[in-house]
Amino acid sequence: EVVVVGSCMTDLVSLTTRLPRAGETILGQKFFIGFGGKGANQCVQSARLGAKTSLICKVGKDSFGNDYVENLKKNGISTAFVGQTADAATGTASIIVDSEGQNVIVIVPGANLLLNSEDLKKASDVICKAKVVVCQLEITPAVSLEVLKMARANGVKTLFNPAPALADLDPQFYTHSDIFCCNETEAEILTGIPVGNLEDAGKVGRMLLERGCKLVIVTLGAEGCMMISVEEPIPKHVPAGKVRAMDTTGAGDSFVGALAFYLAYYPRLPMEEMVRNSNYVASVSVQAAGTQSSYPYRKDLPQNLF
Numbered sequence: 550e551v552v553v554v555g556s557c558m559t560d561l562v563s564l565t566t567r568l569p570r571a572g573e574t575i576l577g578q579k580f581f582i583g584f585g586g587k588g589a590n591q592c593v594q595s596a597r598l599g600a601k602t603s604l605i606c607k608v609g610k611d612s613f614g615n616d617y618v619e620n621l622k623k624n625g626i627s628t629a630f631v632g633q634t635a636d637a638a639t640g641t642a643s644i645i646v647d648s649e650g651q652n653v654i655v656i657v658p659g660a661n662l663l664l665n666s667e668d669l670k671k672a673s674d675v676i677c678k679a680k681v682v683v684c685q686l687e688i689t690p691a692v693s694l695e696v697l698k699m700a701r702a703n704g705v706k707t708l709f710n711p712a713p714a715l716a717d718l719d720p721q722f723y724t725h726s727d728i729f730c731c732n733e734t735e736a737e738i739l740t741g742i743p744v745g746n747l748e749d750a751g752k753v754g755r756m757l758l759e760r761g762c763k764l765v766i767v768t769l770g771a772e773g774c775m776m777i778s779v780e781e782p783i784p785k786h787v788p789a790g791k792v793r794a795m796d797t798t799g800a801g802d803s804f805v806g807a808l809a810f811y812l813a814y815y816p817r818l819p820m821e822e823m824v825r826n827s828n829y830v831a832s833v834s835v836q837a838a839g840t841q842s843s844y845p846y847r848k849d850l851p852q853n854l855f
């Protein structure tokens with residue numbers, strides 16, 4: 550089983566011709582609500598590839614929270630450890646996108662920040678019996694670290710995605726990550742080194758590896774990924790296929806979710822192949838609009854991926 554401990558966010562998206570200025574009211578052309586949050590996104594992608602999944606998270610006792618639980622169920626995700634609290638609203642991301650694709654975003658984490666140690670204790674059985682545990686930083690960082698520690702203590706593989714990045718990430722996150730997977734921006738925040746090319750990606754990968762993880766993957770958008778591990782300490786570029794990108798939001802989460810699936814269900818596959826397959830899954834997600842709405846299902850993917 551793949552267990553994800555992380556966030557759920559309701560995306561409130563308005564499409565406009567331009568972004569409003571302070572104090573200004575403008576008319577938009579379209580509005581839609583989407584399901585997001587890195588934790589949930591990653592879990593949904595894993596589930597759509599066929600993984601048995603549990604999401605450990607917290608939403609509000611409100612209509613967005615109710616709808617989110619329904620969404621998870623529709624994706625076949627176990628919601629036994631999805632808490633609903635009356636003390637905060639479901640996390641939201643209010644997003645305005647203009648005709649050029651520029652956006653402004655306000656995230657209110659709400660209930661996500663109320664996920665706590667008590668909740669982890671209640672879920673400790675599923676966490677400790679998982680094949681792979683995945684977490685990110687859209688919940689209280691100390692809670693994510695506790696998850697990694699619980700998993701480690703029980704021999705469960707840990708996949709950590711340090712997003713959104715924290716410049717002063719607790720060093721224990723590295724030592725408790727079997728796989729540390731970040732994008733270029735996150736890599737830059739963590740190391741202070743901008744990633745402009747493959748060589749930089751290899752360099753930051755090595756720096757992150759030296760902080761104590763077993764394997765580092767830096768995702769590079771259309772370029773795929775750079776991977777480096779304790780066993781193979783020479784950075785290895787794993788390119789993504791050429792596709793016509795339509796909407797890359799949530800591509801990183803599609804990648805992480807796919808990787809969790811391969812780690813749990815094809816543990817003997819060479820890492821490079823897992824990464825290549827995950828690139829493929831994520832590259833399909835960029836060819837359709839939206840976040841979870843763009844994530845492919847197993848039945849829509851080439852059978853040689855399974």
Ligand code: ADP
Nearest residue numbers: 732768769770771773789794800801828831832
């Ligand atoms: P994030 O969504 O966190 O910014 P990236 O942009 O690095 O993450 O994308 C994550 C993964 O999605 C990449 O490693 C790649 O597999 C896939 N991907 C993203 N953009 C493209 C693209 N334009 N063409 C093909 N694959 C892509």
